[in-house]
Amino acid sequence: MQERDAFAAVAALPGVTEAAASARAALDPLLLDRRLRSAGPQLAAEAAFRNAQASATLEGAEVPDDELRRGLLTSPLLRVAGGILELQRGLRTWQGQPTRQVWAALAATAGREYLVDELRGRPRSNGDELHDPLHLGLQRDAGEVGVRLALLAELLHQPTSAPALVVAALAHGELLALQPFAAGNGVVARAFSHLLLAQRGVDPDLLAMTDVGLASLGRATYVRAIQAYDSGRPEAVAAWCIHLASAFERGAVLARQTLDSLT
DSSP: OOSTTHHHHHHTSTTHHHHHHHHHHHHHHHHTOTTHHHHHHHHHHHHHHHHHHHHHHHTTOOOOHHHHHTTOOOSHHHHHHHHHHHHHHTGGGGTTSOHHHHHHHHHHHHTTTTSOGGGTTSBOOTTSOOOOTTOOOOOOOHHHHHHHHHHHHHHHTSOOOSOHHHHHHHHHHHHHHHOOBSSOHHHHHHHHHHHHHHHTTSSTTOOOOHHHHHHHHOHHHHHHHHHHHTTOOHHHHHHHHHHHHHHHHHHHHHHHHHHHHHO
16 A cells, blocks of 8 residues: 555455445435434444444354343453443544554453553564454564554545545555554454544444444455455455445445334
8 A cells, every 4th residue: 555545546446436335325315314313322322232242243252132232241252342342332532533542542442351451552562472363364573564554544644535435444454454453453443444434424423333244244254355455466455345345335224224123
């Protein structure tokens, strides 16, 4: 990602912009729905819960719905899921904050069950053990990770003609592939992509249940897609963006269905 408008270069790959447009079109009618005036907060709360539960499932921490809803965090897996839920519910507080500060804060929450306090939210060093629940096998030299993270942070603050969904997909992919923290990288990547879409006006109220969409497409498919993305091949990067757009579209449809059930 070193071109002047690297995000736009990816958006120009076959099928990427079209997938992003289709995904956004799935959510836009919901944002104009008058029922959100009364049911919006309830829908946002349900989206946070379902995204957290799905994100935990992708991390290998599948937990009972009722216990998580009641806050009965009586096992390590439930505590992992509870931490992810806390993170999802607090995403709004990080809008407009410096990118690196956001990454560190998300990682501090995501890594709480796995790391001692002094390691949580701190970039991984070469000697740190990496918690890799997806078994990606993508651990890199910490120096290389630092360089690419700095580039990503810089690119996110530059203007781009690329759709926000493409920007979010690429940020998600970089954070997941780089594994910059000792634990919680998948959680951080997914949560940060939600935050980007809120900040860029695609999903301002965090209603799309994108992580549910990802889980429904399959954990193994997610793993294969990010491993292929890491190769840097244009067709693999395009496929990753299309995969994320498909997950967002599924999450948008589910949000609309959930609003119908609430009203």
